Amino acid sequence: MIVNLIKRSLALHSTYKLVRDFRTVPSSRWSHLAALQDIFKVLPKTMLPMPRLFDLHEAVTTVNAEGIAGAFVECGVWNGGAVGLMGLADRRCPGPERVIHLFDSFEGLPQPTEKDTDVYQGYLDEGHPEESSDALRAIGACRGEGAVTVQTFLTNHVGIPRDQLAFHVGWFQDTVPTAATALGPIAILRLDGDWYESTKVCIENLYDLVVEGGFLVIDDYGTFTGCREAIDAFFKERGEAPDFIHSDDMCVYLRKPRVTYGKSIN
Numbered sequence: 001m002i003v004n005l006i007k008r009s010l011a012l013h014s015t016y017k018l019v020r021d022f023r024t025v026p027s028s029r030w031s032h033l034a035a036l037q038d039i040f041k042v043l044p045k046t047m048l049p050m051p052r053l054f055d056l057h058e059a060v061t062t063v064n065a066e067g068i069a070g071a072f073v074e075c076g077v078w079n080g081g082a083v084g085l086m087g088l089a090d091r092r093c094p095g096p097e098r099v100i101h102l103f104d105s106f107e108g109l110p111q112p113t114e115k116d117t118d119v120y121q122g123y124l125d126e127g128h129p130e131e132s133s134d135a136l137r138a139i140g141a142c143r144g145e146g147a148v149t150v151q152t153f154l155t156n157h158v159g160i161p162r163d164q165l166a167f168h169v170g171w172f173q174d175t176v177p178t179a180a181t182a183l184g185p186i187a188i189l190r191l192d193g194d195w196y197e198s199t200k201v202c203i204e205n206l207y208d209l210v211v212e213g214g215f216l217v218i219d220d221y222g223t224f225t226g227c228r229e230a231i232d233a234f235f236k237e238r239g240e241a242p243d244f245i246h247s248d249d250m251c252v253y254l255r256k257p258r259v260t261y262g263k264s265i266n
């Protein structure tokens with residue numbers, strides 16, 4: 001009975017999101033019934049709106065159809081919905097064998113810093129102390145259901161084999177630099193960690209692992225100034241000015257160009 005109640009409320013929540021975002025999705029997308037079916041399955045477990053979910057599904061389908069090898073990586077997993085969607089799309093249109101890496105504290109966001117200009121003052125005004133120490137701690141925002149529940153959702157509900165999932169539990173600042181040395185090529189890198197420092201450590205350690213033809217998705221580029229600054233500074237330092245494609249007002253992505261004989265073929 002309780003299970004049925006939970007299932008019914010999840011379905012209601014998904015239907016609400018479908019209706020809410022109906023007008024934001026290009027009409028051509030609604031005919032992608034397979035994608036829609038997969039999205040519906042993960043909607044209650046993700047904060048992503050429909051346009052980003054359709055684009056993510058398509059990114060997986062693209063790298064699989066083109067046989068582009070490499071892991072799927074998400075930095076900022078929350079309740080696992082976006083990872084679940086990558087797993088479902090991967091099964092629907094199989095490609096090279098891959099591991100899906102999940103990076104998250106699974107305790108929610110750490111403190112913002114002065115670099116997060118749009119939120120920092122508000123954070124202090126709420127009574128949080130201006131901290132001198134670098135020690136990260138959970139501030140109670142974006143706290144999800146925890147790693148165990150996310151794993152159960154992904155294996156039991158979505159059907160991703162346990163050995164396809166690699167959990168990196170802890171602060172990105174501690175987990176990402178170490179994991180990056182052994183991670184290997186990345187086909188899709190999703191950055192969804194909101195803050196400047198969270199984004200910076202991920203882009204600096206993981207971007208060079210993204211293969212040619214692979215995707216970099218930056219969920220918060222238009223949402224948080226700190227995220228945007230970390231990304232812009234990273235590319236500026238390299239003398240690059242990527243042409244981001246917009247999933248919507250907030251989320252952008254790019255596809256790393258494939259270069260053959262000195263010519264880009266993307």
Ligand SMILES: C[S@@+](CC[C@H](N)C(=O)[O-])C[C@H]1O[C@@H](n2cnc3c(N)ncnc32)[C@H](O)[C@@H]1O
Pocket residue numbers: 045046047048075076077078079080081082083103104105106107108109110142144170171172173192193194195197198
């Ligand atoms: C907006 S949520 C991610 C939403 C998720 N991708 C989805 O599909 O709904 C941001 C996540 O980033 C995580 N996060 C942010 N900064 C972090 C850091 N420095 N280390 C570990 N986790 C972090 C938070 O715990 C939170 O789960």
